[in-house]
Amino acid sequence: MSSLLIQRPLPHGGRLVERVIRDKEAAKKMIKGCPSYDIKPTLHYETGVPVRNVYREIMSICYGFFSPVEGSMKQAEVERILKERRLLNDWIFPYPLVFDISKEDYKKLGVGAGDRLVLNLKGKPFAILDIEEVWEIDNPEELAHKTFGTPEDNPEVVKERFNKKHPGWVIYRSLQPIVLAGKYTIINEPKFRPPFDRFWYPPRKAREEFDKRGWRTVICHQTRNVPHVGHEFLMKNAAYTGDVEPCHGILVNAIIGVKRRGDYPDEAIVEGHEAVNKGGYIKPERHLVSMCLWDMRYGNPLESLLHGIIRQNMGCTHHMFGRDHAAVGEYYDKWATQILWTKGIPSFGFPAPPTDVPYGLQIRPQNMREFSYCPTCKEMAYSETCGHKREKLSGSFLRGMVAEGVQPPSIIMRPEVYKVIVKWWKHFGYPFCNEKYVINKEKELEVDLEDL
Amino acid sequence: MAYFMVVLLDDKRMEKIKGTELEDKIQYMFGGELRCLNVEVSEELKDKILQEFDTARIDSRGAITDVPVAFMRELFNQVAEKKSLGPEVIEGVLAKVNEIKEMAAKESEYLPPPNIEV
Numbered sequence: 056m057s058s059l060l061i062q063r064p065l066p067h068g069g070r071l072v073e074r075v076i077r078d079k080e081a082a083k084k085m086i087k088g089c090p091s092y093d094i095k096p097t098l099h100y101e102t103g104v105p106v107r108n109v110y111r112e113i114m115s116i117c118y119g120f121f122s123p124v125e126g127s128m129k130q131a132e133v134e135r136i137l138k139e140r141r142l143l144n145d146w147i148f149p150y151p152l153v154f155d156i157s158k159e160d161y162k163k164l165g166v167g168a169g170d171r172l173v174l175n176l177k178g179k180p181f182a183i184l185d186i187e188e189v190w191e192i193d194n195p196e197e198l199a200h201k202t203f204g205t206p207e208d209n210p211e212v213v214k215e216r217f218n219k220k221h222p223g224w225v226i227y228r229s230l231q232p233i234v235l236a237g238k239y240t241i242i243n244e245p246k247f248r249p250p251f252d253r254f255w256y257p258p259r260k261a262r263e264e265f266d267k268r269g270w271r272t273v274i275c276h277q278t279r280n281v282p283h284v285g286h287e288f289l290m291k292n293a294a295y296t297g298d299v300e301p302c303h304g305i306l307v308n309a310i311i312g313v314k315r316r317g318d319y320p321d322e323a324i325v326e327g328h329e330a331v332n333k334g335g336y337i338k339p340e341r342h343l344v345s346m347c348l349w350d351m352r353y354g355n356p357l358e359s360l361l362h363g364i365i366r367q368n369m370g371c372t373h374h375m376f377g378r379d380h381a382a383v384g385e386y387y388d389k390w391a392t393q394i395l396w397t398k399g400i401p402s403f404g405f406p407a408p409p410t411d412v413p414y415g416l417q418i419r420p421q422n423m424r425e426f427s428y429c430p431t432c433k434e435m436a437y438s439e440t441c442g443h444k445r446e447k448l449s450g451s452f453l454r455g456m457v458a459e460g461v462q463p464p465s466i467i468m469r470p471e472v473y474k475v476i477v478k479w480w481k482h483f484g485y486p487f488c489n490e491k492y493v494i495n496k497e498k499e500l501e502v503d504l505e506d507l
Numbered sequence: 508m509a510y511f512m513v514v515l516l517d518d519k520r521m522e523k524i525k526g527t528e529l530e531d532k533i534q535y536m537f538g539g540e541l542r543c544l545n546v547e548v549s550e551e552l553k554d555k556i557l558q559e560f561d562t563a564r565i566d567s568r569g570a571i572t573d574v575p576v577a578f579m580r581e582l583f584n585q586v587a588e589k590k591s592l593g594p595e596v597i598e599g600v601l602a603k604v605n606e607i608k609e610m611a612a613k614e615s616e617y618l619p620p621p622n623i624e625v
């Protein structure tokens with residue numbers, strides 16, 4: 056029987072990247088006499104609104120969520136990713152990740168290859184960047200198109216040319232021209248503010264927690280939403296997969312980052328998911344809520360690849376994917392993620408699924424459709440099983456109900472989850488992210504730093 | 508495709524339509540746990556709504572959603588006043604579009620939270 060058991064996969068690349076110095080004295084010595092730079096948010100190339108903060112990438116790289124990536128990418132690595140979605144060490148990876156600055160800042164800094172740059176966050180030393188190469192993005196619009204694909208180059212899945220309505224495309228379009236490439240190391244660990252602190256399970260800690268709980272198999276649920284009962288049923292039922300027994304654990308991993316107006320606040324998202332297990336709808340011994348810092352690129356199949364990498368690094372064996380996974384608009388085929396994980400997308404460098412190519416992933420995809428209420432079955436029913444007419448639960452219908460101040464019935468949203476929404480509504484004066492929340496979040500971020 | 512808008516009925520709203528013919532048109536969703544009235548919306552009125560309110564969306568069922576809360580409140584007022592679910596209801600709401608937009612502008616800053624214990 057042991058041959059039937061699925062073992063926890065190694066991190067992507069074979070080894071967990073951990074680039075965090077915890078010894079403050081050592082850190083001080085490392086940065087002595089080095090030039091420093093205050094991290095700036097990436098601003099929308101037209102409106103000037105913050106669309107990304109590179110600190111989130113530095114965190115996710117240094118704590119190993121993005122293993123085996125270790126830093127800001129060199130030009131050859133970015134070019135290889137855009138061509139075949141592979142790092143220079145051959146491991147698959149979907150997106151270019153760079154530390155970009157303006158030409159003026161570059162001139163002022165006067166740094167080059169071989170220099171160590173101290174990166175400050177909120178006025179405190181946060182990380183170092185050991186510069187190995189300086190290169191220039193000549194055409195950010197072209198970079199943005201190549202990052203997400205075009206209908207001509209990627210006809211299997213790209214249906215529409217990307218434009219400024221796509222928030223991920225805007226991030227790449229808005230990059231500054233000078234890239235400082237090299238490895239990051241965190242020298243002053245930021246402290247998460249409540250409630251985020253108790254959901255911080257970087258890969259090593261997640262794997263240790265899985266050991267403590269006796270979880271060999273774990274299925275991940277990706278989220279950027281407060282859970283309604285449809286989500287709860289997806290998790291409960293997806294977890295029936297596994298090997299000789301259902302998955303031991305359900306990991307909720309929330310992507311925390313720059314928000315769009317109308318989203319639920321991140322605080323309500325993580326606590327809302329926690330309320331599902333606190334309320335016993337999924338028992339806490341089998342359900343863990345966690346998060347990862349990342350400004351969503353909404354790259355559907357490419358985003359699903361990143362999600363697979365993050366969660367394999369955290370120790371998951373399975374990953375749930377739905378229709379229009381991490382998508383916005385109709386740029387991609389609505390099944391693009393399923394196409395990637397079941398057939399591959401040759402034009403993106405995947406003649407076979409990412410689990411069947413050399414230097415690929417081991418995490419297994421679990422494709423899911425949706426749950427909605429069936430008045431005949433009198434239960435939340437699965438779209439692919441129940442043959443009745445069901446009452447669909449659309450996110451915008453639910454948002455409207457919440458905004459009107461009508462408590463959703465518990466068959467739609469658990470009262471414990473609704474209470475979390477109202478708790479943060481009272482705190483922010485608003486149930487969703489409004490302009491004030493979005494701006495304030497990018498100013499305050501999720502963390503505070505102490506003096507070094 | 509037929510479009511519609513859902514008017515949710517909580518206990519307070521139920522009081523206001525008590526004894527009218529609207530009571531016969533109440534629909535029950537989610538196993539009877541949610542009461543509502545569906546106001547039909549013509550193609551032309553749907554276009555007007557989308558034109559006036561850029562947040563408005565149409566979900567997979569054909570329901571028009573994501574309009575300002577002030578719109579939804581006025582929608583119920585019109586339903587209760589006209590005791591109807593016909594086109595005059597949406598027309599009545601759209602007649603007050605400027606007033607609604609004024610209120611909607613404040614709504615993006617603040618919405619009063621429900622008075623429940625958390």
Ligand SMILES: [Zn+2]
Binds near residue numbers: 441444
């Ligand atoms: Zn049924």
